[in-house]
Amino acid sequence: MELKQLLQDIKEHDNKIPEGTDTERLVEEMLREIGSIDFELRDDLIYFTFYHWIQRNVLSPETMKNMLYTSLDEDHLFLGLGSSDEDTVFTRSFSVLISPLILECHLSRPFLSEEDIRHVFERLCRYFREENDLRGYVEAKGWAHAVAHTSDAFETLVKCRGITRNDQLAIMELILEKIQVNTHYFVDGEDERMAEVVNTIIKKGLLGDDPIVAWVHKVTKFNTIGKYPEDSIIRGNVRNLLRSVYFKCAEQNKDSKIAKAIVHALGQI
Secondary structure, eight states, X not given: OOHHHHHHHHHXXXXXXXXXXXXXXXXXXXXXXXXXXXXXXIIIIIIHHHHHHHHTTOSOHHHHHHHHHHHTSTTTTTTTTTSSOTTHHHHHHHHTTHHHHHHHHHHHSOOOOHHHHHHHHHHHHHHHHHOOXXXXXXXXXXXXXXXXXXXXXXXXXTTSTTOOHHHHHHHHHHHXXXXXXXXXXXXXXXXXXXXXXXXXXXXXXXXOHHHHHHHHHHHTOOOOXXXXXXXXXXXXXXXXXXXXXXXXXXXXXXXXXXXXXXXXXXXXO
16 A cells, blocks of 8 residues: 555544554655655645654654654755755755654653754754755645744754753854845744744743843844845844744743843834
8 A cells, every 4th residue: 555545544543553564664654755745645644643643652762763863864854955956845844843743752751862862953953054945835835844844843952951051042043044034035934933942942041031132132133235125035034033032022021121122122123
């Protein structure tokens, strides 16, 4: 039976693995097809089947750890990075979604070492820095959404033991670099997803207010070139990110030092 039909049958049966199935082999096959341009297979079937299995503790820690390392390898997270093959972004952007699924499971019942967490951190940072395909929804092929998906991974990662103060600062620096682009206007909720990373870092409390305030000011120090639409794009991206961070902060304390710094920064853009 072909993979799509098998996963449709599994979905129809409450995502239960059929008796006699070689689970390890099936997981490997799903990872091989995780970047299919068939959005139903990629998104509705492969990703959400993994989601349900991991949520229900169907997969062993060993299987999940193998999935994690495979999803972060050169044939998945970095497949075609920088090439002219636009379709490889789907493999990259859906491979990166494996990390938050497995890290959330780890947070509730730890099975990854600090070395594993360090590996995830290094691979995600390299990928986020180097990914230049910023498309959200792609007509006829579905979501690419690499920036949003990597932000989801970062948001879970920063909750993990082993992620240091300097690691959090490095992630915030990457978000700053990603939002300060003048070639792509983020219109598919990417600002919300990046803001959630910043908000989680704030709530963790490792940094304190001052480094966050300094980051807010740094975000507004973007370069303009005196040209439309480039200047409008970068200004809109920065404004939307800061607004998203503000509203998340304001839910906790709208009079906080960080929230006030954001209001001031927005007035300067």
